[in-house]
Amino acid sequence: MSNNAINPFQDFLSTAEPSASTAAKLRMLLPIIENRLLAGATYAAVVTDLNSAGLEISIGVFRSTLSRIRIKNGARHQTAAPAPASTNSTQAASHRQPAALPPPKRIETPADLRQLRDEEIDLDALRQQRRESQRSQRK
Structure with a gap:
């Protein structure tokens, strides 16, 4: 993945409280993560980019934390459907x-x-x- 795609993670993580939990950081990054997943990125690719941006997380922890965040937000596996063209x-x-x-x-x-x-x-x-x-x- 190019540095341009990692920069949004780095920008948000640089503004995060250093003592914030991994879940809190993922909640802050949720819009970017969801957009990446909707665009077709795999969980492994997102985790690799998060690790490169400085948030050390395993894919298992990422999956379970993301699932908990989605459930808490009431948006479990929602996808944005594009508007019909005609x-x-x-x-x-x-x-x-x-x-x-x-x-x-x-x-x-x-x-x-x-x-x-x-x-x-x-x-x-x-x-x-x-x-x-x-x-x-x-x-």
């Missing part, structure tokens, strides 16, 4: 979405988990959706 792309995206299936639910309580276990899955509808998706990809 109406055609919106129609194509809605064509792939089945009208019968509701959006995925977040499991927050044991009752949510029990409800999810009790739901019936229509395998025929899923097969049909997959076939339609494959047909639209071929065109």
